[in-house]
Amino acid sequence: RTPASRRNRGPRPEGLAMAQPRLPQVASVFLYGEDGRDDGLEALHIEPLRERSMRHHWVIGAHRHPEHVQFMLLSEGGAVTRFEEVELRPARRCLVIHPAALVHSIQYKEGSEGMTITVSLAYLKELSRALPEADALLAVPRVIELATSYDEIARIYAQILQESTRKPLGWRAKIGALMLSLLVELI
Numbered sequence: 001r002t003p004a005s006r007r008n009r010g011p012r013p014e015g016l017a018m019a020q021p022r023l024p025q026v027a028s029v030f031l032y033g034e035d036g037r038d039d040g041l042e043a044l045h046i047e048p049l050r051e052r053s054m055r056h057h058w059v060i061g062a063h064r065h066p067e068h069v070q071f072m073l074l075s076e077g078g079a080v081t082r083f084e085e086v087e088l089r090p091a092r093r094c095l096v097i098h099p100a101a102l103v104h105s106i107q108y109k110e111g112s113e114g115m116t117i118t119v120s121l122a123y124l125k126e127l128s129r130a131l132p133e134a135d136a137l138l139a140v141p142r143v144i145e146l147a148t149s150y151d152e153i154a155r156i157y158a159q160i161l162q163e164s165t166r167k168p169l170g171w172r173a174k175i176g177a178l179m180l181s182l183l184v185e186l187i
Contacts, residue, residue, distance in 0.1 A: 043123065044175060046161050049074070049114040053106075060106040069138050070098035070118050071182065073157055077112025081105070083141040090143045093150045095186065097142050104141070115157045119179065127180050133187045149185055156182050 049072070053060065062082075072081075078091040083104045090096045098104050100121040121138070128134035146153055160178050163171045 043068070044117065044119045044160075044164065044179070046115060046117045046157070046164055049108065049112055049116060052116075053108045053112065058108040058110050058112070060108075062103055062105040064101055064103045065098070065118065066101050067121050068118050069100050069121055069124055070096075070116055072096040072098065072106075072114065072116045073153065074112060074114040075154065076114070077109040079109060079112060080107045081141070086141055088141060088143050093146050095144045095146055095153065097138065097140075097144070097186075099138055099141060102141060115161065117157070117160065117179075117182075124179070124183075127176055128183055131180070131183060131187070134183045137183065137187055144186055153182065153185055156185070 072079075072090075072095065074090050074092055074094050074096070076092050078089065079096075081088045081090065081096055081098075081104060083098070083102050088096060124134070124138065156178050160175055160182075163175050163178070
């Protein structure tokens with residue numbers, strides 16, 4: 001064997017007859033499909049579901065958000081959301097919580113509508129200091145059916161989207177209050 005061919009194949013592990021299989025890498029991201037990293041404590045991103053899901057043909061591959069929680073509001077359509085060993089099947093008028101650091105993937109029903117909020121776990125913890133019940137809410141993946149509270153939660157999402165887009169005076173404080181209202185509605 002020549003040194004050049006050995007270099008192309010990589011170093012051979014000592015004492016192993018065969019190379020060990022590689023485990024698939026799971027991306028750790030702030031937003032799926034983007035290289036950008038969130039560096040702010042108050043980082044919050046909100047967008048309509050269709051913006052990201054249509055770009056990826058309604059399939060969001062396995063990934064994790066190490067320091068962020070996602071709140072996915074489904075207005076119409078549905079999805080299959082897989083979390084490591086749990087599979088959830090949210091439908092219209094449901095909210096899905098994706099806990100921080102948990103590997104998940106999503107297959108949306110084509111044409112699904114709704115919005116997703118991705119928010120810093122540290123920021124949520126700061127907001128909810130007076131609301132210790134929020135810790136349990138954010139700890140495990142869950143689908144929350146919004147039979148009676150859908151309209152109120154959809155209004156909160158619309159206001160967060162509006163504030164984060166326009167950024168009027170006091171917008172950060174208002175978004176904080178709206179996120180706290182969302183947590184209270186979900187508990």
